[in-house]
Amino acid sequence: GDSVTQTEGLVTLTEGLPVMLNCTYQSTYSPFLFWYVQHLNEAPKLLLKSFTDNKRPEHQGFHATLHKSSSSFHLQKSSAQLSDSALYYCALGPRGYQNFYFGKGTSLTVIP
Amino acid sequence: EAAVTQSPRNKVAVTGGKVTLSCNQTNNHNNMYWYRQDTGHGLRLIHYSYGAGSTEKGDIPDGYKASRPSQENFSLILELATPSQTSVYFCASGEPGGTEVFFGKGTRLTVV
Known part of the structure; x- marks a missing residue:
C-alpha cells in the first residue's frame, strides 16, 4: 500500500545552519509528493509540491x-x-488519488 | 482564497456524551476529510467523503461517524465520547487528483 516515512520526530538546529528533513515513500504508482508546514496553533498548509521527477520546487527558501x-x-x-x-x-x-497519506511529521525547532 | 471553517474551535465533553464537530467549505470541492492529530502519530484519516451523501471510512474510523448532507458541510460525530478521543481534529477539502488540500484551523476536543 501507499505510505510515507519521516524518520525524525524532533529536529533542533541553530539558526544559520542547513536544514534537511527526510521523507521516503512507498507507492504502487508514480505519486505526487508534498510538504505541508504547520506553525503553532495554525492549520497545516502547503509548502511545496512536486509533479515530475528531478524537478526542484522551491518556496520560502525551501x-x-x-x-x-x-x-x-x-x-x-x-x-x-x-x-x-x-x-x-x-x-x-x-496519481488519480482520492486521499492524501501523511507521514508522522517532523517538529523543527530553530534556536539562536 | 479557499476557506474551510470548523466549529467549535474548542470543546470539552464528558465521557459517554455525544459530540458533533462541524465543517463548512466554500471551495466547492468534492472531497472532504476529517483527520485527528496526535503527537507521534501525525495526521490520521478518520473519515472522508466524495460528495454530498457519501461517507467513507479512513484509517481509524472506530468510534466515529460522519455525515455529508451537502457539498459544503461535513460533520464528525462521536456518539459515545471516550478520553482516548481527546485530540485536535482537522477538517480539509480538496479535489480528487488535485494538487492541494485545504485545512481548517482545527478543533481541540477534550473528553473528561
Whole structure:
C-alpha cells in the first residue's frame, strides 16, 4: 500500500545552519509528493509540491527533489531561520488519488 | 482564497456524551476529510467523503461517524465520547487528483 516515512520526530538546529528533513515513500504508482508546514496553533498548509521527477520546487527558501530511484522527497534549506520553527509533514497523493497519506511529521525547532 | 471553517474551535465533553464537530467549505470541492492529530502519530484519516451523501471510512474510523448532507458541510460525530478521543481534529477539502488540500484551523476536543 501507499505510505510515507519521516524518520525524525524532533529536529533542533541553530539558526544559520542547513536544514534537511527526510521523507521516503512507498507507492504502487508514480505519486505526487508534498510538504505541508504547520506553525503553532495554525492549520497545516502547503509548502511545496512536486509533479515530475528531478524537478526542484522551491518556496520560502525551501526546496525538495523527487527521486523515484530512491523513493525520496527530502526537504532542504541552506540556512535555517527562527521563523522556520514548525511541524513539517511529508504527504503522498497517488496519481488519480482520492486521499492524501501523511507521514508522522517532523517538529523543527530553530534556536539562536 | 479557499476557506474551510470548523466549529467549535474548542470543546470539552464528558465521557459517554455525544459530540458533533462541524465543517463548512466554500471551495466547492468534492472531497472532504476529517483527520485527528496526535503527537507521534501525525495526521490520521478518520473519515472522508466524495460528495454530498457519501461517507467513507479512513484509517481509524472506530468510534466515529460522519455525515455529508451537502457539498459544503461535513460533520464528525462521536456518539459515545471516550478520553482516548481527546485530540485536535482537522477538517480539509480538496479535489480528487488535485494538487492541494485545504485545512481548517482545527478543533481541540477534550473528553473528561
